[in-house]
Amino acid sequence: MTGEGLLLFVAACAGAAVLTAVLSPLVLTVGRWQLLHPRAALTAWFVAFFLGLSLAAAAVMGSVVAAVTVSEVASHGQAVLVTASGWLGLGAFGAVIAFVATSAAASTGVGQSSQVAAAVARSREERDGFTLVRFRGDQLIACAVPGKHPEILLSTAMEETLTVSQLQAVLAHEYAHLRQRHGWAVRIAQINALCLSRVRPGRALQRATVLLIELAADDAAARQAGAAHLANALTVLANAAGDESMHLRAVRLTARRWPSAARRRLPQAIRILPT
Amino acid sequence: MTGARTREWGELERELLRLLRGQEEPLSARQLQELFSGPVPAYTTLMTALTRLERKGQVLRIEQSPRKVRFSVPRPDGKDACASMISTLDQAEDRKAALLAFAGNLDAQDIALLRSVFPDTGRPR
Structure with missing residues (x-):
């Protein structure tokens, strides 16, 4: 390929990468479909993200290839352009790698918090794919801790406030976070937001991720444990905590049809035996 | 020659803390060895890791006699x-x-x- 051809390729890839970053937040937030189909929306966001990333990587590779291989150039100006774009591409690539490495290292509070919770655990129960940790506490807490030893933490107050069916739905929600690897989605979105903190697309992916993982986990829980039970749990907790977002999540569940009780299948791992 | 590293740096200490926290009673190093599901660390390796954890204040050493030493984690009440x-x-x-x-x-x-x-x-x- 000629120097000109390569430079065109680089420019096209870089342009497409920027276009993807600018357009996806606009296109993906049109209408209400993303709130009704959060899992599909989440997939679309990450497809767009990785597409933009690949295009940017292709632009960098192209610029380096151009700088290394082009031997015949038409003019002095073109020679400078080819060399400069190669170095700039490599420089940007190095900067991103360094930034991601440092920010990823800085945000590893995961292990510690789970260990602290384990220290005061009332019981630890090894289940398929995670450890269910029940701990004494008067706050309504249920959360999933992703990682090498995934855990779901449940406070005693939560168990006392909800019925078994409702608790089962909450557990199904947390289980969906772990199964659908939402920890990774949040982490990637977070690093992306740190890298692009000055421009809108950087924050857009993170905003969408935080919202959509909750709704996607709600959907999975509604299918497995029953939408009515999940909606009831959300309403009870919304009233107890005065949190409108949980109430709205409950309202959202009523906008769709869900499998009947006979067709639901609750995974063995999240079954709670009535005591 | 040693083979490939079986654990990441600090992983053994983390694993030990995790195991100790899951137990109500203090455990001896032998008992801890039995709890490992993957590659079982040598007794001496365990004792080294436990001594380090003790120095850091993350593990309590309960010595009933020099030959009967057990370990537990400090539990806030x-x-x-x-x-x-x-x-x-x-x-x-x-x-x-x-x-x-x-x-x-x-x-x-x-x-x-x-x-x-x-x-x-x-x-x-």
């Missing part, structure tokens, strides 16, 4: 423990990254979006 846990959860650098909680992740903008799409019929008190 009752109320304080819960408070300290919750404050640690709050302090976690970015809570959303570390924990996927059931409640409290959505902000005012998300609420406004949800409200605009799903008209709210009965607000909570």
Whole structure:
């Protein structure tokens, strides 16, 4: 390929990468479909993200290839352009790698918090794919801790406030976070937001991720444990905590049809035996 | 020649703490050895790791006699423990990254979006 051809390729890839970053937040937030189909929306966001990333990587590779291989150039100006774009591409690539490495290292509070919770655990129960940790506490807490030893933490107050069916739905929600690897989605979105903190697309992916993982986990829980039970749990907790977002999540569940009780299948791992 | 490293740096210490925290009673190094599911570390390796943890104050050494040494983790009691846990959860650098909680992740903008799409019929008190 000629120097000109390569430079065109680089420019096209870089342009497409920027276009993807600018357009996806606009296109993906049109209408209400993303709130009704959060899992599909989440997939679309990450497809767009990785597409933009690949295009940017292709632009960098192209610029380096151009700088290394082009031997015949038409003019002095073109020679400078080819060399400069190669170095700039490599420089940007190095900067991103360094930034991601440092920010990823800085945000590893995961292990510690789970260990602290384990220290005061009332019981630890090894289940398929995670450890269910029940701990004494008067706050309504249920959360999933992703990682090498995934855990779901449940406070005693939560168990006392909800019925078994409702608790089962909450557990199904947390289980969906772990199964659908939402920890990774949040982490990637977070690093992306740190890298692009000055421009809108950087924050857009993170905003969408935080919202959509909750709704996607709600959907999975509604299918497995029953939408009515999940909606009831959300309403009870919304009233107890005065949190409108949980109430709205409950309202959202009523906008769709869900499998009947006979067709639901609750995974063995999240079954709670009535005591 | 040693083979490939079986554990990451610090993983054995973390694993030991995890095992000790899961137990009510103090354990001896032999008992701890039996609890390992993957590659079982040598007795001497375990003792070295436990001594280090003891020096860091993360493990308590209970010595009934020089030949009967058992280990446990210090447990804060009752109320304080819960408070300290919750404050640690709050302090976690970015809570959303570390924990996927059931409640409290959505902000005012998300609420406004949800409200605009799903008209709210009965607000909570």
